[in-house]
Amino acid sequence: MTDMTDTIFASLSDIGLGPQRIDRARSGDALFGTGGLLNSIELVQFIVALSDRTGMESFDFMESFEGGTGVFDSIASLSGFILGRKPQDVAV
Incomplete structure (x- = not known):
C-alpha cells in the first residue's frame, strides 16, 4: 500500500467505518454511488x-x-486524484 492509500483507509476508520466495509473498499468496491x-x-x-x-x-x-x-x-481513483494534485497542495 502507498502512503496515500494508508491515509485514505485511516480516514475511513476515522469516520467509524467497520472492518467489513473497509475490507470491501480494499477489494475495490465503490466508495460512493449506487451500491457504494x-x-x-x-x-x-x-x-x-x-x-x-x-x-x-x-x-x-x-x-x-x-x-x-x-x-x-x-480507493485507486481517489488516491490518483489526491496524488495528481500539486505536491505543495497535499500534505501526506
Missing part, C-alpha cells in the same frame, strides 16, 4: 476527515464529482 460503501452523510464526514489528513480543501473533493461518483468510485 458510504451514504451521503458518511461521505461528507469522510471528505472532512480526508481533508484534515491531506490538507486539501473539502471543496476540491466535491468539485470532482463526475457521473455521480467522481473520484469516489474506488
